Amino acid sequence: MSHPPPALRPTSPVRWEMARHGAMRVPGVVFADEAMLPDDDGGTLGQVANVATLPGIVGASYAMPDLHLGYGFPIGGVAATDVAAGGVVSPGGVGFDISCGVRVIALPAARAELDDGALDRLADGLARHIPRGTGPGGLWTLGPDELDAILRDGAAHAVARGWGAEADLAVIEHGGRVADADPDAVGPVARRRGAAQLGSLGGGNHFAEAQVVAEVVDADAAAAFGLAADQLVVLLHTGSRGLGHQVCSDHVDAMGAAMAAHGISVPDRQLACAPVESAPGRDYLGAMSAAANFGRANRQVLTEGVRRAAREALGVADATVVADVSHNLAALEEHAVDGAQRTVCVHRKGATLALPPGHDGVPEPYRAVGQPAPVPGSMGTSSWLLAGRGGEAFASTCHGAGRARSRAKARKTWKGQALRTELEQRGIRVRAASSKGLAEEAPGAYKSADDVVAVCEEAGLSQRVVRLDPVAVIKG
DNA sequence: ATGTAC
Numbered sequence: 001m002s003h004p005p006p007a008l009r010p011t012s013p014v015r016w017e018m019a020r021h022g023a024m025r026v027p028g029v030v031f032a033d034e035a036m037l038p039d040d041d042g043g044t045l046g047q048v049a050n051v052a053t054l055p056g057i058v059g060a061s062y063a064m065p066d067l068h069l070g071y072g073f074p075i076g077g078v079a080a081t082d083v084a085a086g087g088v089v090s091p092g093g094v095g096f097d098i099s100c101g102v103r104v105i106a107l108p109a110a111r112a113e114l115d116d117g118a119l120d121r122l123a124d125g126l127a128r129h130i131p132r133g134t135g136p137g138g139l140w141t142l143g144p145d146e147l148d149a150i151l152r153d154g155a156a157h158a159v160a161r162g163w164g165a166e167a168d169l170a171v172i173e174h175g176g177r178v179a180d181a182d183p184d185a186v187g188p189v190a191r192r193r194g195a196a197q198l199g200s201l202g203g204g205n206h207f208a209e210a211q212v213v214a215e216v217v218d219a220d221a222a223a224a225f226g227l228a229a230d231q232l233v234v235l236l237h238t239g240s241r242g243l244g245h246q247v248c249s250d251h252v253d254a255m256g257a258a259m260a261a262h263g264i265s266v267p268d269r270q271l272a273c274a275p276v277e278s279a280p281g282r283d284y285l286g287a288m289s290a291a292a293n294f295g296r297a298n299r300q301v302l303t304e305g306v307r308r309a310a311r312e313a314l315g316v317a318d319a320t321v322v323a324d325v326s327h328n329l330a331a332l333e334e335h336a337v338d339g340a341q342r343t344v345c346v347h348r349k350g351a352t353l354a355l356p357p358g359h360d361g362v363p364e365p366y367r368a369v370g371q372p373a374p375v376p377g378s379m380g381t382s383s384w385l386l387a388g389r390g391g392e393a394f395a396s397t398c399h400g401a402g403r404a405r406s407r408a409k410a411r412k413t414w415k416g417q418a419l420r421t422e423l424e425q426r427g428i429r430v431r432a433a434s435s436k437g438l439a440e441e442a443p444g445a446y447k448s449a450d451d452v453v454a455v456c457e458e459a460g461l462s463q464r465v466v467r468l469d470p471v472a473v474i475k476g
Numbered sequence: 477a478t479g480t481a482c
Binding site for chain 1: 477478479480
């Protein structure tokens with residue numbers, strides 16, 4: 001950290017400003033209520049300040065209420081750089097799990113129609129059809145040509161090969177295919193790892209959950225999203241697995257080596273970056289987009305696992321994709337900056353696209369109500385589906401509950417087996433591959449997603465649409 | 477997050 005961060009000054013009950021100091025080019029802005037502000041023993045606010053020093057940054061270095069310490073950038077951070085003004089792109093501003101995100105799948109069944117046996121069968125089916133845990137093993141093992149096509153065309157290629165329906169693509173962010181992907185910028189190690197992992201969940205905070213629509217806050221938006229009270233959904237939270245991780249590592253190394261040549265110095269080596277309009281910048285963005293396509297294809301292939309489980313367990317005809325949005329991505333977008341339209345590179349790291357109603361980037365079926373933004377809760381607690389409102393922070397909102405205690409501390413405080421019993425006693429089925437992983441994901445290690453989404457609503461970033469309560473948790 | 481460390 002370059003300097004100790006100065007005190008945050010409230011400009012509203014849910015918005016705090018950090019004045020420019022040191023090498024900061026813009027102020028910091030944190031959306032949070034007083035209780036959820038980090039005390040910064042861990043340096044999270046110092047990371048907000050560090051990001052504000054990046055070349056070309058405009059507006060502010062933003063942080064969502066679920067912010068916590070990350071690699072270079074805080075998780076929950078949003079930073080936009082002006083491309084024509086030498087603005088940079090930084091792999092640390094996207095994160096290791098490129099295109100990590102959430103897919104919501106609606107099942108044509110209501111909780112009230114199902115007995116406990118049906119829910120047991122659904123949990124078992126999801127556990128059987130969704131590969132999980134670290135390491136290789138996915139639903140679709142890829143040869144080199146198929147991998148290239150996935151990196152170029154994302155979920156669209158998976159659908160073309162029979163993994164799902166054309167209609168699925170209409171509601172996925174960017175139509176399931178990120179433009180300007182450069183498969184050649186994805187190195188051989190990343191390719192090898194990815195070829196064996198398409199259609200797999202991973203570990204850590206990734207999960208599949210069967211959930212019920214427990215509260216409808218915005219009836220019009222819920223109807224537009226095709227969701228009704230008491231309806232069952234499945235939520236998938238996963239990303240680009242080892243492939244994205246390797247792409248991030250490779251390009252952090254490459255940029256670190258190239259920074260001096262571009263005359264860039266940063267207060268933390270984890271903020272390695274390069275101008276968007278430079279060879280290392282273009283290479284990273286091309287590889288990142290390819291990894292993002294892998295991430296969307298991963299969730300698309302897993303959706304077929306969900307459909308198989310639903311057909312077997314419930315006998316329901318089919319399951320409908322409601323939304324698929326990433327919360328770890330950089331994107332070139334047009335935004336008003338100081339009254340002028342500029343092309344900016346928006347880094348969202350643990351932050352979700354939240355375009356407002358009417359914006360032409362919102363999937364057409366939802367244009368009147370705004371971009372759907374799924375927010376996964378911590379294990380066994382509520383998740384949310386929001387609708388974007390634009391607002392500050394380049395049309396972004398939160399991405400989850402936000403970790404409040406480290407994995408190590410969680411392992412010391414909670415026991416996986418006891419957590420499993422507690423969840424089962426609350427009527428939530430648990431299918432977990434690792435007891436240690438369960439302890440690390442204890443709900444007590446996280447803030448409440450309910451509080452986080454309420455702050456985002458009060459700050460004008462997003463509107464709550466439905467609350468989703470878990471009935472079955474499937475984890476690596 | 478991750479074939480759970482340079």
